[in-house]
Amino acid sequence: xxxxxxxxxxxNGHIIxxxxxxxxxxxTHDRVLPPPTxxxxxxxxPPPPALPPRKHSSQPSPALPPRRSSAALHRRExxxxxxxxxxxxxxxxxxTNGTARTPVSRTPxxxxxxxxxxxxxxxxLPPLPPKRTPEQIDRRYHDIxxxxxxxxxxxxxxxxxxxxxxxxxxxxxxxxxxPLQTTVRKESAGATRRFPPERPPTVPKPSALSFxxxxxxxxxxxNGGNASTLSTxxxxxxxxxxxxSSKPDLSKLLATKPxxxxxxxxxxxxxxxxxxxxxxxxxxxxxxxxxxREGVPSIEWLANQLVAPFTSPTDQARVIFAWLHHNIAxxxxxxxxxxxxxxAPANTLATGLAVCEGYAGLFTAIASNxxxxxxxxxxxxxxxxxxxxQPGQPIPAEYSTHAWNAIKIDNGExxxxxxxxGAGSVCLRTQKYNKxxxxxxxxxxNDEFGLRHFPTNKSLFHRVDGRxxxxxxxxxxxxLGSAVATxxxxxxxxxxxxGVAEPKFLPSTYHLPVSANGTIHFQFEKVCAHWDPxxxxxxxxxxxxxxIHNADGRGGDEMRVFDTNGSVWxxxxxxxxxGKKGQTVGIFTIQELGGExxxx
Numbered sequence: 075x076x077x078x079x080x081x082x083x084x085x086n087g088h089i090i091x092x093x094x095x096x097x098x099x100x101x102t103h104d105r106v107l108p109p110p111t112x113x114x115x116x117x118x119x120p121p122p123p124a125l126p127p128r129k130h131s132s133q134p135s136p137a138l139p140p141r142r143s144s145a146a147l148h149r150r151e152x153x154x155x156x157x158x159x160x161x162x163x164x165x166x167x168x169x170t171n172g173t174a175r176t177p178v179s180r181t182p183x184x185x186x187x188x189x190x191x192x193x194x195x196x197x198x199l200p201p202l203p204p205k206r207t208p209e210q211i212d213r214r215y216h217d218i219x220x221x222x223x224x225x226x227x228x229x230x231x232x233x234x235x236x237x238x239x240x241x242x243x244x245x246x247x248x249x250x251x252x253p254l255q256t257t258v259r260k261e262s263a264g265a266t267r268r269f270p271p272e273r274p275p276t277v278p279k280p281s282a283l284s285f286x287x288x289x290x291x292x293x294x295x296x297n298g299g300n301a302s303t304l305s306t307x308x309x310x311x312x313x314x315x316x317x318x319s320s321k322p323d324l325s326k327l328l329a330t331k332p333x334x335x336x337x338x339x340x341x342x343x344x345x346x347x348x349x350x351x352x353x354x355x356x357x358x359x360x361x362x363x364x365x366x367r368e369g370v371p372s373i374e375w376l377a378n379q380l381v382a383p384f385t386s387p388t389d390q391a392r393v394i395f396a397w398l399h400h401n402i403a404x405x406x407x408x409x410x411x412x413x414x415x416x417x418a419p420a421n422t423l424a425t426g427l428a429v430c431e432g433y434a435g436l437f438t439a440i441a442s443n444x445x446x447x448x449x450x451x452x453x454x455x456x457x458x459x460x461x462x463x464q465p466g467q468p469i470p471a472e473y474s475t476h477a478w479n480a481i482k483i484d485n486g487e488x489x490x491x492x493x494x495x496g497a498g499s500v501c502l503r504t505q506k507y508n509k510x511x512x513x514x515x516x517x518x519x520n521d522e523f524g525l526r527h528f529p530t531n532k533s534l535f536h537r538v539d540g541r542x543x544x545x546x547x548x549x550x551x552x553x554l555g556s557a558v559a560t561x562x563x564x565x566x567x568x569x570x571x572x573g574v575a576e577p578k579f580l581p582s583t584y585h586l587p588v589s590a591n592g593t594i595h596f597q598f599e600k601v602c603a604h605w606d607p608x609x610x611x612x613x614x615x616x617x618x619x620x621x622i623h624n625a626d627g628r629g630g631d632e633m634r635v636f637d638t639n640g641s642v643w644x645x646x647x648x649x650x651x652x653g654k655k656g657q658t659v660g661i662f663t664i665q666e667l668g669g670e671x672x673x674x
Contacts, residue, residue: 350388350489350517351573351601352610355396358389359511362396367426373419373436377443387446388483391491394440395516399497402428402436404507406500430455433494434477447482451490453529454549458500463551472546474530488536490523491516514570517601522577525553553582568663573611575601586659588652596620596661599642614674616663618643623653636661 206214361383370376380397381390405427408414414429419439422432434450441448455476463469478492496515499508515523520536528549529535535543562584564576580597587594607615618636632651636643652659664672 349602349604352605353388353517354610355389355392355513358384358393359396362393363400365397367401367423370423373423373439374443376423377440380440381444381446386484387481388489390444390446391441391448391481391483391489392516394437394444395491395493395496396511397440398433398437398493399509399511402426402433402497403509404494404498404500405429405432406505406507409500410502410505428494430457430494431477433497434479437479437481437493441479441481449480449534450477451480451527451529451531451534452477453527453531455492455528456526457495458502469547469550472528472530476527478527480534480536488520490520490527490534490536492523492527512570514576524549525577553577571612572615572663573601573605573607574598586649586652588649588655590649592649593646594649594652595644595646596636597642597644598661603641616665616673617667618661618663620645620647620659620661622647622651622659623657624651 362380365376365379376397377394380393384390384393402422403426405414408427409429414431417425417428417432417435419432419436422428422436428436431450431452438448438450453474453476454472455478457476459475476494478490478494480488480490483489492515496512498510498512500506501508519538521539524535524537524544528546532543535541537543562579562582564579568574569576575598578597578599581594605611607613615638618638619633620636622632622634624632634645634647636645638644666672
């Protein structure tokens, strides 16, 4: 350990402590210091004072303590220092008169891990190699000197060995060339004219495929050559003839290979039509039926598989619309028991059950993963459970009961669709679900769509007539503009299959006057002017008839046939011939006539 000299501490002008080694001489009686002693050059210094005599001690010196054996030390197995079991001198500095001492004890911690070298024994050394003889030393010296010598010039050497180069073997002689014969033709006037020599016809070069497999004819015969000529040239020193008879048969080789699973070819895509009502959607509809819900691992996988064969956003939206019809059923139990709960798209895919919100949510999830722009629209829908307003009934406040979708199709157009109503319908009386593909909920325009759908977000009408939105009162009353006017009832299954436009039925009211004199004009038409019943529908149209009850309903039922021009059907009936008050009239199709199909 080390010590440090602390500065003196002053207390009332005096130095604390008296054991100071460099204290000056004491003052004289008149309090004046004596003059200093000056030693001049050459002057001898006075001798130092004599030491005081040592006092004689009669006591003998004490005996030294016995030396401790090495067993008193405790050696540890690790590389730690060896500590003594006895106490050591403290490292605190010991103050003496003018000096300070610090005892230091050595701790051999470094020597603890060292090992002594083994004892040197010359007998264990390997024997030295034998000494070289003088001849070996001279030979070694000669080899070194010769390696240091420069290169010797060989250009001026007169004797150069030459090697005779043999000439290459002579080529075989070519077959004799037959000179071209000059054709001489005679003109009609008797003069003779020489023509240039005629060259032989050019034989086409055989391709690599002509020597391939499964060729039933020889190359020379197939390509107009002469097989005998080829055989003659091959025998005249040329290469050996090709083994035509041993060529493999391609059909036999393909029969031995494993047959790969037939890959599904993408459906053919006809030229899209601007009108969705008459556009051919058979390709996306058939493709949607190839992926049952039970084999779908995820929504992302399903989206890629459905839209992969199609490039048109309209076809991509249609294939998702059709897939929901095939794989998702309406949850009638939850709807009729008022136990409908929110359902995530993954849960709808796993259970296969949903209400309108589940259909719309799963459609948007698949479309978004396919790269399409789609939204879930909430609002009011005139579906199952809706009743028209009765006379005198006040207009209710706006409320929401339904959900559908808005998706961007070709040309960046926003299209409103309803995949829930497109998949089927619910009968509240029997509480059963009727699974039927109602494509009109995909093909109808947004204005017709708005007759039964009113969005909560007023920016999602997407009307095509130029109006941004319509008021709630106009929607809830209906297109007739009166709460007492009930619209005509159209069974959409037959109308949709036969391509009849539901909003174009005339008269559009459900109640008809029978007491007034006059004639009522009945009329309906196709969904669009270019809708073809053969190309877009099941075939030529059926004949349409109306059943009436005659005057006062007592003359028996009668069938009146509609006139048509192929696009529009019409019929005029007197009011009094319709029947009595409370009876109904209806329009029917004649499907069989005389035991044969009545179409056309």
